[in-house]
Amino acid sequence: MTYKLLIIEDTPTIAKVQKHIGLKIGFEVDVASSLAEAIELIEHNNYFCSIVDFVLPDAPDGEAIPLTIGAEIPTIVMTGKLDNSTRDYVSQYPIVDYITKESHQAYRYLETQLTRLPKNKDVHILIVDDSLATRNHLNNLLVRHKYKVAQAADGKLALEQLALYPDIKVIITDNEMPIMDGITLTGKIRKKFNNDEKIVIGISGTKDNYVSAQFLKSGANDYLRKPFYPEEFYCRLSQNIEMIDNIATIKQQANKDYLTNLPNRRYFFEQAKVLSDIQKSNNTPLILAMIDIDHFKSINDSLGHDVGDEVLKELAKIFMKLFADQLIARFGGEEFAIYFDNIDFCSAKKRLESFRYHLDQTKIYDVSFTISIGLTQQNDYDIDEVLKIADKHLYTAKESGRNRLICDEDEL
DSSP states (O other): OOOEEEEEOSOHHHHHHHHHHHHHHTOEEEEESSHHHHHHHHHHOOOSEEEEESOBTTBTTSTHHHHHHHTTOOEEEEESOOOHHHHHHHHTSOOSEEEESSSHHHHHHHHHHHHHHHHHTTOEEEEEOSOHHHHHHHHHHHHHTTOEEEEESSHHHHHHHHHHOTTEEEEEEESOOSSSOHHHHHHHHHHHOOTTTSEEEEEEOOOOTHHHHHHHHTTOSEEEESSOOHHHHHHHHHHHHHHHHHHHHHHHHHHBOTTTOSBBHHHHHHHHHHHHHHHHHHTOOEEEEEEEETTHHHHHHHHOHHHHHHHHHHHHHHHHHHSTTSEEEEEETTEEEEEEOSSOHHHHHHHHHHHHHHHHTOEETTEEOOEEEEEEEESOOOHHHHHHHHHHHHHHHHHTTSSOEEEGGGGO
């Protein structure tokens, strides 16, 4: 989905830089150089957010700010001055942020904010505080930045919310609450979730410096003392979210194949070990398949590696569609593996045969190709050994003419 950004700025060079940032992120961008132009654009468009200059030819005292706020457009104010009176005027409105135009860093920060806003729609935050006024205040701050918000009046209710909504990423909790305080809640959250899985930000109005240490020792990612400035609140929150997003990206890069986005060999073995331990305890057999594209080298040699890469990527999409409920991986080159879980051998064989037939009848990028499959069921829970058997069946399929599935019974 493409969002629209409104820039209200009368200096062409600044508007050009802001527009470049917006386009780079992926926004559709409209620029107004006056309040009158902005009014006209707002009447005919639906804007996701706006960047507003404080001083305009027909709005010298920040009159464009109530315009965008009144139109319920999240607003970032950019100004060349930030004296106390300007700050006080800007702060009376529920803006996303205000940024001075004095340095290149200001525009890097603007890019960060604009990049973050669309992502915030998918970030679920839980506010935990026994004060309704505080919950409402935090809710208003978060809604400005497009976050999804849930609330709880104490730690016990917060745990219930976490059980109901597993997508909650951030918990902002006060300490002084009835039934269960924030430090105790933090400790209970950390028994289930690591610091890179759920963010906990402790808050408290106490002047006791030890409370911050208790929060951090109990597993909180950060701590804020009430009352706090909204700017500090937003910066701490976004920095923590960026941190766990970056960790998630690193984990994904470590576990995903760079070309196909399928799980890689490393991830496959990690997860297969977990699944095989469960199956061993339940005394259920282990079912594995090895799959290889027939004559893939000839595709690369005759049509080029770019076409070969596209074939692999499209094949990966079919894998993810047809075997989304199973553990799949690209082992390297044109070789793939499937670990079948919660399915019997006959069903696994039937699904693989349907997969093989589908590819035999399908062209990808005008390329026709087939696959060979080796399938095995074993009561041996050594993944390497079972894969060797599946790989042996795959070799037999290749030697027998390709475009076929070979399993244990065929080798007898």
